[in-house]
Amino acid sequence: MVDLWALLRPDSMTVLRDKNARTSLERYFGVMQNQKIAKFVIAKKLAANFGNKDSTAKLWKKHCQLSKEFPLIEKKIDSCLTNIEELESPKKSFLDLKIAILNRILASCHLCSRRCRVNRRKNELGYCKCDTQIKVSTIFEHLGEEPELVPSGTIFTLGCTMRCCHCQNWTISQWMEPGAIYSPKQLAKAIENLRNHGCRNANLVGGEPTPWLTQWLETFKHVNTNVPIVWNSNSYYSKETAALLAGFADVYLLDFKYGNNECAKRISKAPDYWTACTRNHRYGKKYGELIIRVLVLPNHLDCCVKPIFKWIKNNLGPTTRVNVMFQYRPEWNAHEVLELRRRLNQAERKEAIELAKKAGLQNFIT
Numbered sequence: 451m452v453d454l455w456a457l458l459r460p461d462s463m464t465v466l467r468d469k470n471a472r473t474s475l476e477r478y479f480g481v482m483q484n485q486k487i488a489k490f491v492i493a494k495k496l497a498a499n500f501g502n503k504d505s506t507a508k509l510w511k512k513h514c515q516l517s518k519e520f521p522l523i524e525k526k527i528d529s530c531l532t533n534i535e536e537l538e539s540p541k542k543s544f545l546d547l548k549i550a551i552l553n554r555i556l557a558s559c560h561l562c563s564r565r566c567r568v569n570r571r572k573n574e575l576g577y578c579k580c581d582t583q584i585k586v587s588t589i590f591e592h593l594g595e596e597p598e599l600v601p602s603g604t605i606f607t608l609g610c611t612m613r614c615c616h617c618q619n620w621t622i623s624q625w626m627e628p629g630a631i632y633s634p635k636q637l638a639k640a641i642e643n644l645r646n647h648g649c650r651n652a653n654l655v656g657g658e659p660t661p662w663l664t665q666w667l668e669t670f671k672h673v674n675t676n677v678p679i680v681w682n683s684n685s686y687y688s689k690e691t692a693a694l695l696a697g698f699a700d701v702y703l704l705d706f707k708y709g710n711n712e713c714a715k716r717i718s719k720a721p722d723y724w725t726a727c728t729r730n731h732r733y734g735k736k737y738g739e740l741i742i743r744v745l746v747l748p749n750h751l752d753c754c755v756k757p758i759f760k761w762i763k764n765n766l767g768p769t770t771r772v773n774v775m776f777q778y779r780p781e782w783n784a785h786e787v788l789e790l791r792r793r794l795n796q797a798e799r800k801e802a803i804e805l806a807k808k809a810g811l812q813n814f815i816t
Contacts, residue, residue, distance in 0.1 A: 455593050455601045462600035470813040471598050474771045475739050478701050481678040482650045487534050488678050490670045493697045497540035498547040506554050516544050520697045548694050552664040561691050562611035562660050563726040580609040580661035585629030587622045589640050603644030604653040611658050611686050613719040616784035623657045638672035645677040655682035685727040686720055692733040702734030703741045709757035735766050745775045746802045749789035759809035772814040
């Protein structure tokens with residue numbers, strides 16, 4: 451029997467034979483088809499010798515050391531030189547070390563680029579308004595993502611680190627919904643159910659997943675199914691978060707929203723977005739596999755789309771997987787920005803495609 455999602459999204463089947471997609475996302479396809487092991491599973495097998503009374507500096511030093519060891523072990527497991535089933539589960543793992551560091555960070559939160567420094571462990575709320583109990587909007591099999599991700603096991607959490615005036619998920623990002631509190635074990639069970647029902651991945655999205663990184667790692671301590679993790683983010687997270695994602699996220703599904711800081715600040719209240727975004731895309735390329743989303747905004751081809759495409763080609767390579775998105779529609783407070791009061795026109799769509807071609811991008815979809 452043919453699955454319904456295969457009928458609704460036939461491109462989710464043809465992408466399995468897409469040479470460009472398979473080349474840029476080779477390891478993801480392997481984990482998705484259970485031929486390779488997800489990074490979080492490997493992280494749980496990598497021993498980490500640390501104590502709860504160790505200084506934060508000492509924990510970071512150990513994390514740096516294990517971050518260098520992790521790719522070597524991953525390579526051995528990928529090439530079948532090491533059987534992960536034969537590895538003992540250590541008392542404390544690389545994943546445990548990440549959680550220990552994250553619990554320190556929550557006392558003076560700097561998970562995102564705003565670095566609010568609030569003590570979330572004492573229920574202080576920063577810009578994102580997230581505390582320590584993860585709030586979930588919806589969990590479902592998503593058929594609207596990139597073809598290689600469909601069906602995607604998406605978990606939408608509340609809260610966000612940016613204020614995009616045109617946010618299409620504004621009821622989620624701006625806490626217009628109450629959300630449901632999930633324990634790590636409950637969330638782990640939901641993820642396993644999604645995977646067992648045919649989802650290709652666990653897609654961590656929102657809002658924005660960054661404020662809930664601690665809770666996400668605690669959740670995957672309890673996940674016993676091999677499933678690739680998709681980190682679906684606005685890219686506005688700190689260098690510490692970027693480091694902690696290494697050895698956890700399999701695919702970095704990252705927005706590249708703006709080609710300069712001025713547009714980012716004016717439209718999304720995100721100062722210094724370019725610095726954070728470009729750094730985190732480089733981290734994603736180094737420590738996992740990338741799918742980049744570029745939402746084309748009206749009248750932002752020259753100031754944003756063009757420099758974004760150029761940067762991607764020059765810094766990440768022409769075969770980087772890029773989704774050039776034409777789904778923009780005026781939402782939430784988009785009326786406050788003059789050029790955002792309308793949808794894209796046909797000429798802008800055509801020009802965006804031409805800009806991608808002129809930049810030399812060889813693996814983009816629309």
